[in-house]
Amino acid sequence: MSARLAGQTIVLTGASSGIGAEAARKLARLGATVCLLARREDELDAVVADIRFAGGTAHAYAVNLTDAEQTDAVTARLLAEHDRIDALVNNAARSIRRPITESLDRLHDHERTMAINYFAAVRLTLALVPRFLEQRHGHVVISSSMSTQVPIPLFSAYLASKSALESFTRSLVAELGGEGVSATTVYFPMVRTEMSGKTDIYQAMPMLSADKAANWLVKAIVDKPTRVTSLQGAAAEIGMATIPGVLTAGMRPLFRRMDRALEKRAKG
Numbered sequence: 348m349s350a351r352l353a354g355q356t357i358v359l360t361g362a363s364s365g366i367g368a369e370a371a372r373k374l375a376r377l378g379a380t381v382c383l384l385a386r387r388e389d390e391l392d393a394v395v396a397d398i399r400f401a402g403g404t405a406h407a408y409a410v411n412l413t414d415a416e417q418t419d420a421v422t423a424r425l426l427a428e429h430d431r432i433d434a435l436v437n438n439a440a441r442s443i444r445r446p447i448t449e450s451l452d453r454l455h456d457h458e459r460t461m462a463i464n465y466f467a468a469v470r471l472t473l474a475l476v477p478r479f480l481e482q483r484h485g486h487v488v489i490s491s492s493m494s495t496q497v498p499i500p501l502f503s504a505y506l507a508s509k510s511a512l513e514s515f516t517r518s519l520v521a522e523l524g525g526e527g528v529s530a531t532t533v534y535f536p537m538v539r540t541e542m543s544g545k546t547d548i549y550q551a552m553p554m555l556s557a558d559k560a561a562n563w564l565v566k567a568i569v570d571k572p573t574r575v576t577s578l579q580g581a582a583a584e585i586g587m588a589t590i591p592g593v594l595t596a597g598m599r600p601l602f603r604r605m606d607r608a609l610e611k612r613a614k615g
């Protein structure tokens with residue numbers, strides 16, 4: 348076991364499945380003590396058992412992060428049980444794929460995505476900031492999406508919540524970067540997990556594995572870059588900074604065509 352993260356304690360949300368569970372295993376293999384947060388206790392315990400079996404150190408904290416009382420109780424425990432907390436990975440999230448025209452009476456879609464993707468992450472970050480300042484170091488990682496870099500349809504509630512968290516994280520570093528607080532935004536492309544599995548037609552789409560995606564979170568923790576992105580995502584950002592109208596109009600028919608092709612492939 349390489350010990351690049353030996354002595355570090357990392358709090359990781361959304362660690363019961365998908366990218367978070369894989370990242371927890373990898374971070375523990377690098378010597379970190381990992382604190383795993385999510386609702387499903389059995390799944391969390393299974394990840395913790397895997398890590399301990401491999402010689403690592405992990406602790407499960409079952410919590411519904413949209414419940415303020417539960418979250419406050421868990422952060423109090425985290426602060427009491429760990430003398431240092433080196434990094435927080437805000438990875439827990441939910442996604443909703445729905446056209447805006449089918450969402451006219453569904454403001455609650457926005458409320459429930461914001462509840463976990465934005466407010467829960469902000470609540471947790473605010474609770475750990477005093478510790479980061481006291482230690483004079485603390486790294487915050489957020490799991491975002493390449494789709495905030497490219498104008499794509501059908502995910503308005505999800506993407507708005509991710510963009511809000513990106514903005515909060517930028518402010519965090521703008522204000523506290525001089526006092527040791529750093530952050531990385533990870534712009535994942537599509538990844539094969541429970542989240543993407545909820546959309547039938549995506550079964551036919553080539554995607555990153557959760558194992559490979561977890562390496563992006565590991566890079567964020569080890570190297571602490573400002574962002575981890577695909578080349579396509581970075582290129583789209585340049586496009587949006589220079590020719591936003593052209594790019595947005597150009598992507599529209601492309602996405603329609605892609606959805607039709609995926610539907611055909613999924614049926615066939």
Ligand SMILES: NC(=O)c1ccc[n+]([C@@H]2O[C@H](COP(=O)([O-])OP(=O)(O)OC[C@H]3O[C@@H](n4cnc5c(N)ncnc54)[C@H](OP(=O)(O)O)[C@@H]3O)[C@@H](O)[C@H]2O)c1
Pocket residue numbers: 360361362363364365366367384385386387388390410411412413437438439440441442463490491492493534535536537538539540541542543
């Ligand atoms: N999969 C993709 O294509 C993709 C693409 C771009 C970005 N991402 C981002 O990558 C991150 C990981 O997603 P994933 O693909 O690995 O999906 P996933 O397997 O569905 O993981 C989502 C995690 O969030 C946790 N979670 C959800 N609601 C929660 C709540 N109220 N309280 C506590 N934990 C909660 C879930 O645990 P419980 O259900 O046990 O609570 C689960 O561990 C997310 O931020 C997602 O937006 C994914």
